[in-house]
Amino acid sequence: MSVKVRPLGDKDFFAWLGLFEGYSDFYESELTDQKALQVWSWIIDKNNSLDGAVAVNDAGDFVGLAHYRTVPRTLSGSMGLYLDDLFVTPDARGAGVGHALIVFTKAYAVARGLSQIRLITAADNETAQALYNTVGTRTDWVTYEIDA
Template sequence: MGDKDFFSWLGLFEGYSEFYGSELTDGKALQVWSWIIDKNHPLTGAVAIDDDGTYVGLAHFRAVPQTLSATMGLCLDDLFVTPDARGAGTGRAIMDFVKQHAKDKGLARIRLITAADNATAQILYDQVGTRTDWVTYEITV
């Protein structure tokens, strides 16, 4: 993605933030965008564009060390498809892109995370990956 994609990406990121009930401020959006376009920052992103040139999905992901295997993997932090594009294969196309990106970078595995009540994402993730026994916690500091 590049500067020309900012406003189209922003519309998708607003939809993603709204989906998860997270307030998106200009400051947060600009911070995330600056990470995505900074070639020295681990976060990167991709967008899905339909045949009409409309931006219909996004993914944000980053390479992460996997200490127990002494390999590098990829963490898919965010995946969003606009409501109008859901069910048309957009999510799977984004996953295929992310998988190819990981393969091209020599990354060993992709870690997916979603909300426990996001049944739609879990259907896709169950098709492309394996549900693990890991339980995730967060600590606010």
């Protein structure tokens, strides 16, 4: 499968929404219209740090997405990139789509002089971990969440 990865644009909402629904379903997270519209508004707002890209196959179908944002790296005194979301449709998995999205994300970071890309995935998402092991280094950091 051949894919082209490109930034999300204003006219991509409905195709992006299908991917974001798939991503939400994968992580068993309820996606309401309000949540979807909020995330989309962040992506298209040039004053918000959240940005996104989409992988499109030869038929013009959206088969993957990536959401990422710049973040300060206080200990290095630099800016980095946090890859929040990476999703590939089930029928496109194993065809290099996830890798293509990561390559695009890395080029985005390099073009902006960002020092590092960080990402997390679920402990049981072995498919994602296998991909991430080919492009990065697994860290020893343990992640916690505190509800506010």
